[in-house]
Each structure stands twice: as structure tokens, then as C-alpha cells.
Amino acid sequence: AKAKGRNTFHFYSQELDAAANERLYIENELRQAIKSKQFSLYYQPQVDCKTLKIVGYEALIRWKHPDKGMIPPTKFIPIAEATGLIVELGAWVLEEACMFSMRLQRQGRSGNMSINLSARQFKDAHLIAEISDVLERTQMPPSLLHVELTESMLMGDVEAAIAQLHQMKDLGIGLSIDDFGTGYSSLSYLKRFPVDSLKVDRSFVKDIPDDSNDMEITAAIIAMAQKLKLQVVAEGVETKEQVAFLKRNNCFIVQGYYYSPPLPEHEIEIFRSQLQDKAGI
């Protein structure tokens, strides 16, 4: 048994080594990637399922590594966050997304632009100045920019978070709670956060219509959002049954593979015209 225990330990430590090595590798490569422009933004349309119009986009970062190919954000964002590199990367995302949004505006396309903020960026003292600079530089109407935050980012020092949210609101931008229902914010806090919308997490949507608990939870989140006068966006919507369920429950803004995966900029216009064909416009 002892020998086995040792082997097991050996096995685990090798696994840990591999994980630690991968982290280190990604950390080193991230620094290089920022310099050599290996990142791009994809945009996932948010569609009004009643009118089949695009009402917004979520900007999602992509990293194409010269040797490793696509490295998913779930792998590198936490490392960028831990090392602080996210501040630089996040600034790039913000500017890039605003510039694309303005290109859309100039083509006469409506729709707001959502970006994801990391905890580190949210706590950064320069965030407000940075957003206000970008809005100024790009001439983007502030109301078109929406920032997505998670409940866990808001729950540590709640008073500081509320103050920061108010400063962001004062810039005129929209605020949205991402992955709603997966964190541990309570309803009493939700009322105090000056946010405009909630995104129902994919984990609740994915098993609709097979899981009746998930259907109850989703319906309850939507009903609550309406009571609090918050917009609600459903994420991770993949099937027409899910769209039908959401519609029946008064959630009309839908994001997910059912309509479109995140797309590179040059595919957005193609998607828009296909959607218009479907809507019979």
C-alpha cells in the first residue's frame, strides 16, 4: 500500500508539474502575443427573437498562437488576470471593440457593444479614465458600450463595487451582470447595484426543455429581472425549443449558437443579411 501511495503521489506531482509548466508557458507566450498581435476579437450577435434584428454584440477575445493554434480564453484569461497582463489586454479589447462599433455605426447599423471586464480591470484605479478616453477618441456614444461583470467581482467589497459602478454609470455606459445565477449575490444586493441588464447563464438554458428545474429557474430569473426593470439576455441558446421557451417567458434577447457563434468582423454583415432574409425584410 505504501508503494502504491508513493506512486500515486508521483503521479499527481507529474500532473501538477504539467499544469504548472503549461501555466508558465502561457504566461511567457502571452507577453509575446501582446507584442506580436496574435489576438483578435470575435463578435457574437445578440438577436431580438421577435423581430430577428441584431440588437447587440458581445466581443470575445481569440488568441491564435503561431505553433499551438487557437488557445481558448478560458485557458489564458485566468493567467492574464493572475499576472496583471489582463490590464493591457483588456485595454486593447476595449479600444478594438469600440472602433468596430463605430465602423458599424458609420454603415448605419444599430446595436450596442458588450465587452467582458475582468475583476482586476474592475478594481483598477485607471478604469474610469480609460473608458472615458476611449469613448472620446472613438467618438462612440457612451450608451452603446455595455460592460459585463460577474457577481463574484461585486461581492467582495460591496460598497467599493457600488461606488465604482456608479462612476461607470456616470459615463453613460450600460452595465450588465454576466453568468447571472451562478454567483452568490443576493437579491438585496442586486437592487443596490446600478445595473441595466442580466445575462441568464448558459448552465440554466442548456437543458431546456428536458430539465424542469432549469426551466423554473430561468423563468424566475426573467420574471425577477422584469420586476427590477432590468433587461434580460439569455446566453448559450442553441435550439429552437429554447428560443420558444424564452419567448413564452418574455425574454426576447437571445445570444447563442442557435443564431450565430462569435464571428470575425468580416462575417457580421453576411450574417445580418441572412437574418434579414429569414425575417422576410
Ligand code: C2E
Ligand atoms: P462568457 O463571457 O460567459 O462568454 C460566453 C461564452 O459562451 C463564449 O465562450 C462563447 O463563445 C460561448 N457561447 C456562446 N454561445 C454559445 C452556445 O450556444 N453554446 C455554447 N456551448 N457556448 C456558447 P468563449 O469565447 O470561449 O469565452 C469564454 C469566457 O472567456 C467568456 O465567458 C469570458 O468569461 C472570457 N472572455 C472572453 N473574451 C474575453 C475578454 O475579452 N475579456 C475578458 N476579461 N474575458 C473574456
Ligand code: CA
Ligand atoms: Ca460575457
Ligand code: CA
Ligand atoms: Ca456569460
Ligand code: CA
Ligand atoms: Ca461564462
